[in-house]
Amino acid sequence: MPIKCFEDIIAWKKAQDIAVVVYNEFKNNNDWDFRNQICRASVSISNNIAEGFDRGTKPEFKRFLYISLASNSELRSMLYLALRLDYIDETSFKNLLLQSEEVARIISGLIKSITSNP
Incomplete structure (x- = not known):
């Protein structure tokens, strides 16, 4: 089934979930x-998926998926720093890290599917 709008993309949905958790986790920091x-990095993941999809071409979508993947890496780096600075507890860190890793796998799979289906 072809994706008709960015809201149908699983990676976008899961990236939105991460952003909500990040905003809630750090709202009192x-x-x-x-x-x-860290909030900007988390929001950038889903925003780049959406923007790339709505560009309407596979090369542009792929380019923005790579940007989204990079924002996800930035988020993970910030999470490690947050843990070291005691801004986040170990449980929250692990949960967000797992979510971030899952989104990275999904985005990478999407990039591969675009690359193998020109």
Whole structure:
């Protein structure tokens, strides 16, 4: 079944879920610069999936999926820092890391499917 809109993309849905968790997890963090950066990285994942899909071409979609993947990596890096700074507990860290890894696998699979189906 072909994807008709970005809201149908599983990676987009799961990336939105991550952003909600990140916003809730860090909403009371007083380090504004850190909070802003981690929230922006989390939102960027789903936004780039949406923007790339609506560009309407496979090369553009693929390019934005790579950007989304990079934002996801930024989020993971920030999560490690958050743990080291005691901004997040071990359980929340592990849960977000697992979600992020799942999204990365899905995005990578989507990139491969675009690449193998020109």
